[in-house]
Structure formats: C-alpha cells, structure tokens
Amino acid sequence: MKSVEITKGVYRMGVNIEPGNLFEGIWSIPDGTSINSYVVKGDKTAVIDLTQNKDDFPRSITSQMEEIGVSPANIDYIIVNHMEPDHSGWLRKFRTKNPEMEIYCSQKAVPLVNEFCGIFDHVHAIKDGETLDLGQGKTLQFFDTPNIHWPETMMTFLVEDKILFSCDAFGSYGEVDDNAVFDDQLSSDQHEFFKKEALRYYANIVASFSAFVERGLKKLSGLDIRMICPSHGIIWRENPAVIVERYARYASYLKGPACAEITVIWGSMYGNTAKLVSEVIKGIRSEKIPVHQYRVPEDDIGFILADAWKSAGIVLGMPTYEYQMFPPMAHVIDDFNRKKVQNKKAFRFGSYGWSGGAEKELGTATEKLHWDFLESVEWQGAPGEAEMKMAFQRGRELAVLVKEFASKACD
Ligand SMILES: Cc1cc2nc3c(=O)[nH]c(=O)nc-3n(C[C@H](O)[C@H](O)[C@H](O)COP(=O)(O)O)c2cc1C
Ligand SMILES: [Fe+2]
Ligand SMILES: [Fe+2]
Structure with a gap:
C-alpha cells in the first residue's frame, strides 16, 4: 500500500x-x-x-x-x-x-x-x-x-x-x-x-x-x-x-430490541430435527420477516454472531445428544453468553430419542441472556404432521412477536 x-x-x-x-x-x-x-x-x-x-x-x-x-x-x-x-x-x-x-x-x-x-x-x-x-x-x-x-x-x-x-x-x-x-x-x-x-x-x-x-x-x-x-x-x-x-x-442491541429479523440456527445428526427447518422458515416468512439461516457445525460462528446480534428473534433447532444439547449448539450458546447476545425473543425445536435433555440444559445455558422463549416444539423420534404444523405456527408466532417488539428500522 x-x-x-x-x-x-x-x-x-x-x-x-x-x-x-x-x-x-x-x-x-x-x-x-x-x-x-x-x-x-x-x-x-x-x-x-x-x-x-x-x-x-x-x-x-x-x-x-x-x-x-x-x-x-x-x-x-x-x-x-x-x-x-x-x-x-x-x-x-x-x-x-x-x-x-x-x-x-x-x-x-x-x-x-x-x-x-x-x-x-x-x-x-x-x-x-x-x-x-x-x-x-x-x-x-x-x-x-x-x-x-x-x-x-x-x-x-x-x-x-x-x-x-x-x-x-x-x-x-x-x-x-x-x-x-x-x-x-x-x-x-x-x-x-x-x-x-x-x-x-x-x-x-x-x-x-x-x-x-x-x-x-x-x-x-x-x-x-x-x-x-x-x-x-x-x-x-x-x-x-x-x-x-x-x-x-x-x-x-445489547438491551434490545434489535432489528425485526430472525436468525435460525440449527443442527441435526440424522435429519429428524432438520425436517422442521423449512416449516419454521415458511412460518416466519408468512409474516414478511427476513430470515438468516445457519447450520452448525458447518457454518462459521463469526457470521452467526453477526446476524444473531442484529436479529430481535432467534430460533434454535437441535436434538438431544448424550442427555444434553447437541454439542455444536452448546458452543454457539456459549459464545452468545460470552458476546452478550441478550434480550431476544426465541424458541427451540428438536427431536430426542430416549428421554431428552437438550431442553433442560438450554434453560440453564440461557439463564443470563434474558431471552423470552415461546413454548418449544419437541418430540420423540421422527416428526409427524402435528410437529410440522406446529413448526410453521411457532415460526409465525415468533415473527409476529418480533414485529411488535422490534419497531426499529434497520438499513
Ligand atoms: C450420539 C447420540 C447421542 C444421543 N443422546 C441422546 C440422549 O442423551 N437423550 C435422548 O433422548 N436422545 C439421544 N439421542 C437420540 C437423538 O436425540 C435422536 O436420535 C434424535 O432423533 C436425533 O435427531 P436428529 O435426527 O435431528 O439428529 C442420541 C443420539 C445420538 C446419535
Ligand atoms: Fe485492532
Ligand atoms: Fe483491538
């Protein structure tokens, strides 16, 4: 130079x-x-x-x-x-x-x-x-x-x-x-x-x-x-x-609300949790709220943090793994705590096989983030019609909430 x-x-x-x-x-x-x-x-x-x-x-x-x-x-x-x-x-x-x-x-x-x-x-x-x-x-x-x-x-x-x-x-x-x-x-x-x-x-x-x-x-x-x-x-x-x-x-955005956007972060081992992703996104889009989508562990945490920081809404899709959260998602949430990705509207969806555990750990792991959670969509094994419908509905509910909560225009 x-x-x-x-x-x-x-x-x-x-x-x-x-x-x-x-x-x-x-x-x-x-x-x-x-x-x-x-x-x-x-x-x-x-x-x-x-x-x-x-x-x-x-x-x-x-x-x-x-x-x-x-x-x-x-x-x-x-x-x-x-x-x-x-x-x-x-x-x-x-x-x-x-x-x-x-x-x-x-x-x-x-x-x-x-x-x-x-x-x-x-x-x-x-x-x-x-x-x-x-x-x-x-x-x-x-x-x-x-x-x-x-x-x-x-x-x-x-x-x-x-x-x-x-x-x-x-x-x-x-x-x-x-x-x-x-x-x-x-x-x-x-x-x-x-x-x-x-x-x-x-x-x-x-x-x-x-x-x-x-x-x-x-x-x-x-x-x-x-x-x-x-x-x-x-x-x-x-x-x-x-x-x-x-x-x-x-x-x-630390205190919120951030922009009227939603970041969906998901991970799935065998595709059961993955099946709901597109329904959740359709639900969000039905309210004309922009969506950012990331898969873990494939996508880069630096990019996830950027969109999560500016989104008023967060959706986490993950199954249970060894009685706890899917580890790549645990890593994301750990970084959310470190970087203070706080004051969001959120929900989680995910499959479990035996007795679950991700849900409980998520509650503890997000205690300091001051997130308002909608009811999770959680099920055993493969998702059925009811879960698919629920995914759309929850996506839409979150989008409506985000619209009310995040009045700020973001360029
Ligand atoms: C390595 C591994 C660990 C698992 N640990 C648990 C567990 O602790 N509790 C549970 O309920 N299910 C457990 N499961 C079952 C998964 O949660 C279940 O297969 C689920 O449907 C996976 O969702 P996915 O298809 O989106 O990956 C485990 C599965 C794998 C492969
Ligand atoms: Fe520097
Ligand atoms: Fe520096």
Missing part, C-alpha cells in the same frame, strides 16, 4: 491482513482486513498507532513513512491508543531505532507497554483530556475510552482539523484498497460490503463491551468530529456520522 495524505500534514499508512487468516486467531476474515497507522506532522512529528510485527508489515509501513519523509530519527512521539499487538506488536523493535521517542498512552496501558515491549522509560501516561501541541496548528487531545475493547484503550483527537483517531472503535473487517481509502471513494457495493463487515467486526470483537461503547459515544458527543480515522477499515471523511450512528445502533 501507499501512504495517503488525509489533510495537510496528516497521513494514513496501511497494510492488509490477507484473506484466509483468522483475526485474533479466531474470527474468519474471508475478505481480509486492514491495519491503519497515522502520522501527524507539525513542528514535531507524531505516529498514531503502529502495526503488527508480522509478515512484511513493518517493512511496508517503513517505506510508506519514507514516502512522506518520516523515519524513526525524526519521530518525536508515538501515540499508543491501544496495546493489542495488531497495533503495537512492532513497538518494541521500532523504538530501538530511536529510544528518545516519547510514548503517549493511557495510564492503564503503561504496565502493558512495560510487559509486552520491555519499554520503561520515555513513557508518558496521559490524563483524560490532556493536549499535546505539535506546532503548526496541530494539537492532539487524548481521551480515555476504556474497554472499547481493551481496558487501556484511548482515542486521539486532532483539535484543529477535527479528526478523531478512534483505533478499534468505528472499525471494520475487509481489505482496504489504495484507491478506496475514504468513504466518498466507495461505490454503493463497496459501502454495502463495509456495512456488513463493520457489523461482523462489531459482533465478533466489540459486542460484549457495548455498554462501554455507549459510554464512549456519550463522552465523544461533545466533540465536533469532521473525520474518523479508525485503525481497521475505511476513513470516514464525507459522512462520519454514518459510522457513529451505526455503532450507536449496534450497541443498543
């Missing part, structure tokens, strides 16, 4: 994590993701977030710095918004090139800088709201925004240009192209792509911190933000409000 001038004296540098890698070692990114780093030049020069110490990333960022006349020798400050190694992995090595660089980070980041990087001197812990004047009309202001998504996260605001360097907040999966770095350079298809990728990114890595996102948004609401430069994904230059509103909406 090439460095891009965002506005006079402010630059974006970036690398792409290629498709096929796992983000955080867990999450599928079939279309990759970018890691963005920024430079602000006044009389003094600051780099805001670095990059991962992986592949040719350091080499690529080094050459992008060279393009704009920046080298470790003339960098005065490194602003560390976040200590996750996708942004700070290169910090230890980079700092050896010029140990006089001053690291600015949050108070909570100091022990992480010490322990991840072995750096103990020239580390400055910011006070919330503190400013740093770089000269030439470039003043950086720092804000603690804890738990979006690590405890030590902060954001940096370039006061005169009104640019927010938001690190992981307002980010997205998806590779960024040199020719499409800004929102106003994207086609409508690309906008659609980044909308989906931002939701998946949110559901995978930010969702469980939604209460902190709301707090962070409230804190930043006093700033006149003209541009948002996140550490993953595109820069919001034309319309930063779009991504702020989107994040506010995603965060609100």
Whole structure:
C-alpha cells in the first residue's frame, strides 16, 4: 500500500491482513482486513498507532513513512491508543531505532507497554483530556475510552482539523484498497460490503463491551468530529456520522430490541430435527420477516454472531445428544453468553430419542441472556404432521412477536 495524505500534514499508512487468516486467531476474515497507522506532522512529528510485527508489515509501513519523509530519527512521539499487538506488536523493535521517542498512552496501558515491549522509560501516561501541541496548528487531545475493547484503550483527537483517531472503535473487517481509502471513494457495493463487515467486526470483537461503547459515544458527543480515522477499515471523511450512528445502533442491541429479523440456527445428526427447518422458515416468512439461516457445525460462528446480534428473534433447532444439547449448539450458546447476545425473543425445536435433555440444559445455558422463549416444539423420534404444523405456527408466532417488539428500522 501507499501512504495517503488525509489533510495537510496528516497521513494514513496501511497494510492488509490477507484473506484466509483468522483475526485474533479466531474470527474468519474471508475478505481480509486492514491495519491503519497515522502520522501527524507539525513542528514535531507524531505516529498514531503502529502495526503488527508480522509478515512484511513493518517493512511496508517503513517505506510508506519514507514516502512522506518520516523515519524513526525524526519521530518525536508515538501515540499508543491501544496495546493489542495488531497495533503495537512492532513497538518494541521500532523504538530501538530511536529510544528518545516519547510514548503517549493511557495510564492503564503503561504496565502493558512495560510487559509486552520491555519499554520503561520515555513513557508518558496521559490524563483524560490532556493536549499535546505539535506546532503548526496541530494539537492532539487524548481521551480515555476504556474497554472499547481493551481496558487501556484511548482515542486521539486532532483539535484543529477535527479528526478523531478512534483505533478499534468505528472499525471494520475487509481489505482496504489504495484507491478506496475514504468513504466518498466507495461505490454503493463497496459501502454495502463495509456495512456488513463493520457489523461482523462489531459482533465478533466489540459486542460484549457495548455498554462501554455507549459510554464512549456519550463522552465523544461533545466533540465536533469532521473525520474518523479508525485503525481497521475505511476513513470516514464525507459522512462520519454514518459510522457513529451505526455503532450507536449496534450497541443498543445489547438491551434490545434489535432489528425485526430472525436468525435460525440449527443442527441435526440424522435429519429428524432438520425436517422442521423449512416449516419454521415458511412460518416466519408468512409474516414478511427476513430470515438468516445457519447450520452448525458447518457454518462459521463469526457470521452467526453477526446476524444473531442484529436479529430481535432467534430460533434454535437441535436434538438431544448424550442427555444434553447437541454439542455444536452448546458452543454457539456459549459464545452468545460470552458476546452478550441478550434480550431476544426465541424458541427451540428438536427431536430426542430416549428421554431428552437438550431442553433442560438450554434453560440453564440461557439463564443470563434474558431471552423470552415461546413454548418449544419437541418430540420423540421422527416428526409427524402435528410437529410440522406446529413448526410453521411457532415460526409465525415468533415473527409476529418480533414485529411488535422490534419497531426499529434497520438499513
Ligand atoms: C450420539 C447420540 C447421542 C444421543 N443422546 C441422546 C440422549 O442423551 N437423550 C435422548 O433422548 N436422545 C439421544 N439421542 C437420540 C437423538 O436425540 C435422536 O436420535 C434424535 O432423533 C436425533 O435427531 P436428529 O435426527 O435431528 O439428529 C442420541 C443420539 C445420538 C446419535
Ligand atoms: Fe483491538
Ligand atoms: Fe485492532
């Protein structure tokens, strides 16, 4: 990638994590993701977030710095918004090139800088709201925004240009192209792509911190933000409000209601539970509610989380397995607990062979999720006419409930 001038004296540098890698070692990114780093030049020069110490990333960022006349020798400050190694992995090595660089980070980041990087001197812990004047009309202001998504996260605001360097907040999966770095350079298809990728990114890595996102948004609401430069994904230059509103909406799904949509997740060993899936979906569609459908263990949990997060209704189809839930579904529900997929309308359907057990475990496993369950459709062995009818009916009932419950329009 090439460095891009965002506005006079402010630059974006970036690398792409290629498709096929796992983000955080867990999450599928079939279309990759970018890691963005920024430079602000006044009389003094600051780099805001670095990059991962992986592949040719350091080499690529080094050459992008060279393009704009920046080298470790003339960098005065490194602003560390976040200590996750996708942004700070290169910090230890980079700092050896010029140990006089001053690291600015949050108070909570100091022990992480010490322990991840072995750096103990020239580390400055910011006070919330503190400013740093770089000269030439470039003043950086720092804000603690804890738990979006690590405890030590902060954001940096370039006061005169009104640019927010938001690190992981307002980010997205998806590779960024040199020719499409800004929102106003994207086609409508690309906008659609980044909308989906931002939701998946949110559901995978930010969702469980939604209460902190709301707090962070409230804190930043006093700033006149003209541009948002996140550490993953595109820069919001034309319309930063779009991504702020989107994040506010995603965060609100924690308490519900989410969108008037239903996500059906099902698994089946021998096809008995599977037989009801299409009836459930027909029932939901009869009320014109959009349905997302996933099968476990085949489908990817990162995608399931995204649609479940934005759906007001969830349907779980699973049989009993060794007196408990079908294990791939137990895994999904475990992740729902971890990611706080809460406050949904739901029901379960599924077959058992001997004496059941999935139903009971489901009750315990969803205790903390505050889901309102309709009566389950559960039967022994193969489903009959009655179960097929019940599946349609329950699907429709849930759709009606979701329509009433989720009045919010979702784009
Ligand atoms: C490995 C295995 C474990 C099972 N464990 C139980 C069980 O603990 N309790 C029960 O009622 N049925 C149990 N069953 C029976 C299934 O729940 C039953 O065959 C059901 O119809 C499977 O639904 P499916 O066709 O959708 O996979 C088990 C079946 C298998 C293959
Ligand atoms: Fe992060
Ligand atoms: Fe990140």
